[in-house]
Amino acid sequence: xxQVKQVxxxxxxxxxxxxxxxxxxxxxxxAVIGPNGAGKSxxxxxxxxxxxxDKGQILFKGEEIGGLPPHAICRKGVxxxxxLINIFPQLNTFENxxxxxxxxxxxxxxxxxxxxxxxxxxxxxxLNKLDLYPYxxxxxxxxxxxxxxVLELAIALGNQPEILLLDEPxxxxxxxxxxxxxxxxxxxxxxxxLTILLTEHDMDLVFDVAERLMxxxxxxxxxxxxxxxxxxxxxxxxxxxxxxx
Numbered sequence: 001x002x003q004v005k006q007v008x009x010x011x012x013x014x015x016x017x018x019x020x021x022x023x024x025x026x027x028x029x030x031a032v033i034g035p036n037g038a039g040k041s042x043x044x045x046x047x048x049x050x051x052x053x054d055k056g057q058i059l060f061k062g063e064e065i066g067g068l069p070p071h072a073i074c075r076k077g078v079x080x081x082x083x084l085i086n087i088f089p090q091l092n093t094f095e096n097x098x099x100x101x102x103x104x105x106x107x108x109x110x111x112x113x114x115x116x117x118x119x120x121x122x123x124x125x126x127l128n129k130l131d132l133y134p135y136x137x138x139x140x141x142x143x144x145x146x147x148x149x150v151l152e153l154a155i156a157l158g159n160q161p162e163i164l165l166l167d168e169p170x171x172x173x174x175x176x177x178x179x180x181x182x183x184x185x186x187x188x189x190x191x192x193x194l195t196i197l198l199t200e201h202d203m204d205l206v207f208d209v210a211e212r213l214m215x216x217x218x219x220x221x222x223x224x225x226x227x228x229x230x231x232x233x234x235x236x237x238x239x240x241x242x243x244x245x
Contacts, residue, residue: 001024001025001026001060001061001162001163001195002022002023002024002047002058002059002060002078002163002195002197003022003023003024003057003058003059004020004021004022004023004043004046004047004056004057004058004059005021005056005057005058005059006019006020006021006055006056006057007019007020007021007043007046007053007055007056007057007058007066008020008053008054008055008056008219009042009046009051009053009054010054015219016039016042016219017039017042017043017046017053017219018218018219018220019056019219019220019221020039020043020056020216020219020220020221021214021221021224022043022214022221022224023212023224024163024195024197024212025195025211025212026162026195027189027193027194027195028189028195028196028211028212029185029189029196029197029198029209029210029211029212030196030197030198030210030211030212030213030214031197031198031199031200031206031209031210031212031213031214032044032197032198032199032213032214032215032216033199033200033201033203033206033213033214033215033216033240034215034216034217034239034240035217035239035240038216038217038218038219038240039216039218039219040167040199040216041167041199042219043216044080044165044167044199046058046066047065047073047078047165047197048070048073048074048078048080048165049065049067049068049069049070049071049072049073050070052066052067053066053067060073060076060077060078060163061077061162063076065078074159074161075104075159077160077161077162077163078161078162078163078165079156079157079159079161079163079164079165080156080164080165080166080167081149081152081153081156081164081165081166081167081169082152082167085145085148085149085152086152086155087140087148087151087152087155088140089139089140089141090139090140090141091139091140092136092137092138092139092140093127093132093135093136093137093138093140093143093151093154094123094124094127094136094137096140096151096154096155097123097126097127097132097151097154097155097157097158098118098119098120098123098158099155099158100155100156100157100158100159101119101122101123101126101158101159102118102119103158103159104158104159104160105118105119122158123158124136126154126157126158127154129154129157129187129188129192130150130151130153130154130157130184131150131184132147132150132151132154135147144177145172145173145177146173146174146176146177146180146181149169149170149173149177149181150180150181150184153166153169153184157188161194162194162195163194163195163196163197164188164194164195164196164197165196165197165198166185166196166197166198166199166200167198167199168199168200168201169181169185169198169200170182170200170202170205171201178202178205181205182205182208182209185198185209186209198210206227207227207231210227211226211227212224212225212226212227213225213226213227213230215230215233215236215239215240217235217239217240222235222236222239223235223236
């Protein structure tokens with residue numbers, strides 16, 4: 001579904017990404033792992049159009065998307081959540097997701113007029129998938145941190161993506177909140193057929209949910225394959241996994 005081929009990106013002479021390669025298969029969870037500063041968020045920014053690659057190709061279902069603006073990539077079926085929560089805090093839970101659904105139908109400019117009565121069924125369907133329906137009328141700044149992170153997933157799903165990129169989805173979460181996210185990720189793949197690409201520092205989570213790993217080190221792909229195979233890779237152990245013992 002997604003291929004990154006020999007992608008490179010530099011900032012004022014600093015090579016943030018160099019020769020990054022990645023393959024994401026439809027209906028699977030793929031994780032990009034690596035030390036802090038390896039270039040994981042930069043890679044996600046390149047895939048989602050927030051940055052333009054200097055070299056290489058980014059293909060979504062065989063079509064070049066590298067360099068397209070974020071909204072164009074989103075409309076092709078690529079959605080993303082961020083490390084820092086990215087929601088509308090003064091809107092309620094329902095309205096946050098409704099904005100995304102309306103954008104999919106290209107009617108987001110009508111949100112504060114008759115559009116409050118539009119796409120209600122579609123919005124509630126997304127809320128139900130992520131167990132947020134009981135909080136539909138609650139202002140987002142009154143939600144717990146964990147529920148705000150889940151809401152961000154719901155907003156991304158409101159765009160009805162084919163692939164969802166999750167940038168450290170459990171950062172700052174309690175163990176209980178992390179278990180909730182793991183359950184949701186597995187449900188979205190197994191029951192909804194969604195393809196997920198994530199970055200995450202929690203290795204227990206990664207080896208629990210991911211079917212394929214790519215290891216990024218100093219902007220380069222140093223390993224890619226099934227988790228057990230990557231875990232045994234000496235270069236990976238030296239560059240990353242070995243750091244944690």
